[in-house]
Structures are given as structure tokens and as C-alpha cells.
Amino acid sequence: MELLVLVEHRRGEIREVTFEMLTKGREIAQKTNSRLNTIILGKNIRDKAEVLARYADRVLMIDDERFEFFNSDLYQQVLSNIIREVKPILTMIGHTSYGVDLAPSLAVSLNIPLITDCLDLDIQDGQLTAVRQMYGGKIYARLNVRKSESYIATIRQGVITASEGNLKGEIIELPPPDIVEPVKKKFIEYVLPKIGEVDITSADILVAIGRGIKDQANIPLAEELAKTLGGVLACSRPIVDKGWLPPDRQVGSSGKTVKPKLYLALGISGAFQHVIGMKNSQLIIAVNKDPNAPIFNVAHYGVVEDLFKIVPILTEKIKELKKKTS
Amino acid sequence: MEIIVCVKHVPETAEVELKIDKTGRDIEKSGLVFDINEWDDYAVEEAIRIKEKLGGNVTVITVGSEDADSTLRKCLAKGADKAIRITDKRINTSDPYIIAKILSKTIKEMPFDLILTGAQSSDDGYAFIGPALAELLDIPHVTLAKKIEFKDRSVIVNRELEGGLEEVVEVELPALITIQTGINEPRYVSIMGIRKAMKKEIKTVSIDDLGLSETEVGIEGSWIHVSEVYIPSIERRAEFIRGTPEEVASKIIEIIKSRGVI
Incomplete structure (x- = not known):
């Protein structure tokens, strides 16, 4: 055969x-x-x-x-x-x-x-x-x-x-083939991705948001956590599709591949196309409401909970800690 | 511009814990909320924007039971002009090849310049119907469109490749284009809008109307057949952190401190 x-x-x-x-x-x-x-x-x-x-x-x-x-x-x-x-x-x-x-x-x-x-x-x-x-x-x-x-x-x-x-x-x-049928489609050019202001591939800490963030108005919540941690905000595809964050923040097969020291995934279910871009992160912590979300198959630590209950407290506690140590 | 958009009525599963049904060949769908397939929502929006710019009509087509009418009504409320539902119990066990055949038989009898479909569906995700339908209709296709512009009797399409790269291709009309998410910002429709669309007629078509025989649909005519579905066994299951939000936050900080991240 x-x-x-x-x-x-x-x-x-x-x-x-x-x-x-x-x-x-x-x-x-x-x-x-x-x-x-x-x-x-x-x-x-x-x-x-x-x-x-x-x-x-x-x-x-x-x-x-x-x-x-x-x-x-x-x-x-x-x-x-x-x-x-x-x-x-x-x-x-x-x-x-x-x-x-x-x-x-x-x-x-x-x-x-x-x-x-x-x-x-x-x-x-x-x-x-x-x-x-x-x-x-x-x-x-x-x-x-x-x-x-x-x-x-x-x-x-x-x-x-x-x-x-x-x-x-x-x-x-093989010899050059005869093209019998008319070709109705032609290639014109490639368009390279735009170079953004933030390079998520060089950040040590990424706070990544997915569908679970629900509304654009909730993004500052995650952004503040990222800032408090000294990290950068990243996301999965739906966030870019909705125009809430620019494409250079996207992790996954149609975005970037990242390997930070900490990847904190908030409300990301973990579709294959996303996971392929972040699975080699050194420490992955995921917060998601669905206990069977595939993100928990790659995360080192998981929290089955509404991200809105965790994120504000986490941000506060890190702020306190930083105050104490500074 | 006569535009046809193929849409699918699918369960929303992104944030739901799924269970396997009694047949073992699909998920338990009772209790799930159904809506238009996300990719198709972008396709409908793109079609309406083209119509608003160039004039013409938008017809939405689906294959499904009466439940799918809510998705068609939503499309009508957004600005589609006509809706067709192809329905028949014998279609239930059909694979995407049969669905593409059914759609092609229906569309063959209609005037069109452009057909749009979602690049894939969120349920079974074959990414098959669009280009297969184009082949059955003997028209060219372009998949994964992120931008569409018209130039005389052709269309310039930006296709999404991997890693943020795109390619620009030109295709002659009539053509079929599959739409990638993020191409536009789909409009929302009010309850009032959907109520108004209740008055618009949804035309139903059966497989007899299409001249398809029973052996051409269902399992007999299908290429592929699901024998079993299962929830994947976990390879590297996370260690779960439990407790009140307060306790969870403290434990997270402990972990990231011990790893020297902060």
C-alpha cells in the first residue's frame, strides 16, 4: 500500500x-x-x-x-x-x-x-x-x-x-503539470504582524485573561493585578476578537508563544490553540469556574472559583506584602 | 450583491461542565443555552455590512430543527432579508459532507454573488462545510478571512495564517468565503428587534423538496461516524487550591513567593 x-x-x-x-x-x-x-x-x-x-x-x-x-x-x-x-x-x-x-x-x-x-x-x-x-x-x-x-x-x-x-x-x-481548469484565485502578498508596544514574550510574569472576564469594563481589574505583580497583561483569542486588547497580547497558535516564570490564567478554558502557546511556562496557576476546563490539564495549580472573587483579594494581599517588604 | 450566509445553531459550552449523553456519542444537551455559532455571527455581520455598503440582499440558511429558528430570527433582526431552514428528521445523523450536499442542492436554485460561512463551528469544529460547499457549487473559495474588499468582479481577502501572519489573495466572484472571528464587531440586537423579526417568514425546506433520497442522507450517506465520545483522562492534572477566596489568595502568594517569582 x-x-x-x-x-x-x-x-x-x-x-x-x-x-x-x-x-x-x-x-x-x-x-x-x-x-x-x-x-x-x-x-x-x-x-x-x-x-x-x-x-x-x-x-x-x-x-x-x-x-x-x-x-x-x-x-x-x-x-x-x-x-x-x-x-x-x-x-x-x-x-x-x-x-x-x-x-x-x-x-x-x-x-x-x-x-x-x-x-x-x-x-x-x-x-x-x-x-x-x-x-x-x-x-x-x-x-x-x-x-x-x-x-x-x-x-x-x-x-x-x-x-x-x-x-x-x-x-x-515530476514534470511541470498541465493546469487544465482556470485558476480563479491568486496570491498577492504576505502581511507581517504589526510590532506592538508590549512584548509579552519577554515578560517574567503574565496575567492572562480569557472569556471569563466577561466584559471590557472588567479588564482594569486584571490589569491592576498584573501591575501589582510587576507583570504584563496577556489574553486568549476571544479578547482580541472582541477588540478589548490588541493582537500583540494574544497567546496561542495564531498569536505568540510564551514561557514566563509565572502564567496566571484567569477565566481561560484552555483550548488547544491557546495551550500550545503557554504550556512551557515555568509556573502555571489557573482560575476557572469549570472543574473540567482543559486549562487544569496543563496548570500546576488550579482554583475552581469565579475569578471575580479571587482577583481583588489577591491584588490587595500582594499590595500589602509589597508595602511590608519595601 | 446577493449574499447567502450559512449559519448553525449550537450549544454554548465555553464555561459549562459537560456530560456525556445516554447514547455515548454526544454530550447531554438539555439545559444548555443555544445560540448562533460564534464564527457565523461574524459572517452574518460581514454580510450585512457589505449589503449596507453595496446594496442587495442577505439570505441566511441553516440545517436544523425548529429550535434553530431563534438563531435565524436573530439574523433577521440584525438585518438579514430572508431566512431558510432545511429540516428533516432523517438529517439528524448526517455528517458535514451530507450537510454540505444539502446546502448545495438548496443554494443551486438561488441567485448569488457571494456565500459566507463561519470558518468552523464551535461544537464539532470540522472546518469542512465552507470549502466543500464551494466545490459542490463549482465556485472558488477563500478560508479564514480577516478582511474583505471588493474590486470590480473580484474580492481581495486577507487570510489568517499562523503566528499573526496574513496573506492577501484575490478571488473572482461568485465565490465562497469562510469568516474568521475578529473580522468585525458583530452588532447586538434588542429584544424589540427580535420581536419585530417574528413577523418575517422563515421558509422551511425538506430533503424531499431537494430531491435527495433517504440513502443519501443520515449514516448511510455519511463519510464519518462518531462511535464514542469521552471526557479526556487528565495527563498533568493541576493540584487544586481550596478554601475561601481569602485563603486561596494567601496560598497563591505563598506558592509564587516560594518559587521566587516575587
Whole structure:
């Protein structure tokens, strides 16, 4: 059998999710006695193909300037043909901004069952099963995929630990493909994140707020605690979405990765996308009303309580302490 | 500009302790408050803003039972012009692929320039329907939009990538765009507004109307099937600090002092 992993790369770098998928791919390949293929589309990518050859049995490469930037329209046309030719039992694509743009329409056009955002997956007797999260990570689900000769799965980034490659895969350069269908979408440019006035990645103490803060009017409460502690205010995604704090305060996969000495999470449930950005903090203390909130799986200490009952007293007590010691 | 927005009526679960139901395949939903999916709320707002600027109509569509009418009414109160609910008991066990098919059959018969959906739903979070629907309708799509601007017969979209990076893409109309949270500030509607919207008609459609057979929906037609749901076992469960708020605050200070943080 054949397995296929789509390489994700951007601005000259192969993205980590690629190696995570190749690690999982190798595991499944060994178990099912399959061949692990990986495909990379891009411009001037020979050096990348050589790196990838350590991780797969075969590296398929299309080096063509039309693939300088990701375009799901173009990728879909090329990948459809590759999947028809290679006939992989499983094609893995990252559940990333690129993957979510590509996988659903690719699967529909090929009429191949797709399962998205998998944390883990397995093939037994030609049957694909997967584990996913639901309800913001509070619930896990096991799923069966309808029996098929071919499956597509998108894989959540940052879940599988990528291992080093020790294979000596063959690099096969494929000829530039014909693009038959009109391409209705084009890449124009990247927009880099704005540099803010506060750098949360260099702060020793972060007081981070989430949905539990409820109202913009309550933010000064958390801000005062942060100031009293000599720290900086950070937040999870919903706070930035509401426009209550600027994007440079956001911790998580679409924001910043932080490792402070103290991360005090107030009213943050701990969705995976947030946790991935703060789980390596030295000391994590979380306050949340829900005892099953996933934040308590990464916190060292937890308080199951309304943050509004804790924060004012905590601020007062730290003020007293500082007065005494100064 | 004729705009269609696909919306979903979902339980609010962010700050609630969830339980597994009797089937073992979903959560216990009784007692939960339902509302429009957060991503879809931004999509509806974006559609109404485009209409206010360029003129046209906004039609909201959902697949669901009568309960979902409250979400449609909310959209009508915000400024949507028409609402359609596709409803059928046989749809209940359908996966997102079937939902996308049902939506495409409905939308095929309607005039449109632009379709908006949320980038994903807060319940099962597949992030599948938008681009799948675009493929079924044979139109281009752009996912995870953070900004939309119109230029002749095309749209310039800022897409959210990882780590705060965005990319700008141009797509020809008609197109489908999935909306990321934070693109705008969704308006609130008053009780009065929702009451007024009670008078507006919600058109209901069944799968027979769409010419879909029973084997094309439900488990039979689905790609994926949930066999079991569970509350995850805890890997590094926090040590819990208990007591009155006063005691808790003192203990927190003790801990951070002992770690030399303050």
C-alpha cells in the first residue's frame, strides 16, 4: 500500500507539521507494510527534497515557479492527479491555514472520504479510525470513516512529537503539470504582524485573561493585578476578537508563544490553540469556574472559583506584602 | 450583491461542565443555552455590512430543527432579508459532507454573488462545510478571512495564517468565503428587534423538496461516524487550591513567593 504526506512550507521553511505527519506516516507504514511517499510543490526546493528524503521512502517533487506561493486552487488540481496515480490508502495534510483551504474541496472533487483535525489516526484492515476533539477540547471523540480504498485526513499541528529521520528515500522529480481548469484565485502578498508596544514574550510574569472576564469594563481589574505583580497583561483569542486588547497580547497558535516564570490564567478554558502557546511556562496557576476546563490539564495549580472573587483579594494581599517588604 | 450566509445553531459550552449523553456519542444537551455559532455571527455581520455598503440582499440558511429558528430570527433582526431552514428528521445523523450536499442542492436554485460561512463551528469544529460547499457549487473559495474588499468582479481577502501572519489573495466572484472571528464587531440586537423579526417568514425546506433520497442522507450517506465520545483522562492534572477566596489568595502568594517569582 502507499501512504502520502503533503509537505507544507512557507517563506523558505518546511513547517513542523510536515515532520509530525511524516512521523505518524512512518509508524503506519511499518505497521501496514506500506510505502511512505511525500510530495512537495514549490520553487527551488531541491534542498528541501533532500531533507525530506530522510523522512520518507519516496519524495515526489514538482519544482515550478507557479508553486512559489501556496494556492489551494492550483494544489488541488495537481494533487488530484497525483492521488489518482499513486493511489494512496491515506493522504495526510496539515490541519493548518493551508490545509483547511485545500483538503475539503480536494476530497469532494475526488469523492474520497475526509476526516479533519485529527489528533491521532490508525488503519486496521483497510479501515480508518481517528480521534478528534469537540466542544473546544472539552470532549474527545473516536470516529470511524466509511470503508474506502482511499482516505484523506488533516492532522492537527503540535500534537504528534516529530522524530528524526534516518531513511534514505528516493527523490523523484515530476514534470511541470498541465493546469487544465482556470485558476480563479491568486496570491498577492504576505502581511507581517504589526510590532506592538508590549512584548509579552519577554515578560517574567503574565496575567492572562480569557472569556471569563466577561466584559471590557472588567479588564482594569486584571490589569491592576498584573501591575501589582510587576507583570504584563496577556489574553486568549476571544479578547482580541472582541477588540478589548490588541493582537500583540494574544497567546496561542495564531498569536505568540510564551514561557514566563509565572502564567496566571484567569477565566481561560484552555483550548488547544491557546495551550500550545503557554504550556512551557515555568509556573502555571489557573482560575476557572469549570472543574473540567482543559486549562487544569496543563496548570500546576488550579482554583475552581469565579475569578471575580479571587482577583481583588489577591491584588490587595500582594499590595500589602509589597508595602511590608519595601 | 446577493449574499447567502450559512449559519448553525449550537450549544454554548465555553464555561459549562459537560456530560456525556445516554447514547455515548454526544454530550447531554438539555439545559444548555443555544445560540448562533460564534464564527457565523461574524459572517452574518460581514454580510450585512457589505449589503449596507453595496446594496442587495442577505439570505441566511441553516440545517436544523425548529429550535434553530431563534438563531435565524436573530439574523433577521440584525438585518438579514430572508431566512431558510432545511429540516428533516432523517438529517439528524448526517455528517458535514451530507450537510454540505444539502446546502448545495438548496443554494443551486438561488441567485448569488457571494456565500459566507463561519470558518468552523464551535461544537464539532470540522472546518469542512465552507470549502466543500464551494466545490459542490463549482465556485472558488477563500478560508479564514480577516478582511474583505471588493474590486470590480473580484474580492481581495486577507487570510489568517499562523503566528499573526496574513496573506492577501484575490478571488473572482461568485465565490465562497469562510469568516474568521475578529473580522468585525458583530452588532447586538434588542429584544424589540427580535420581536419585530417574528413577523418575517422563515421558509422551511425538506430533503424531499431537494430531491435527495433517504440513502443519501443520515449514516448511510455519511463519510464519518462518531462511535464514542469521552471526557479526556487528565495527563498533568493541576493540584487544586481550596478554601475561601481569602485563603486561596494567601496560598497563591505563598506558592509564587516560594518559587521566587516575587
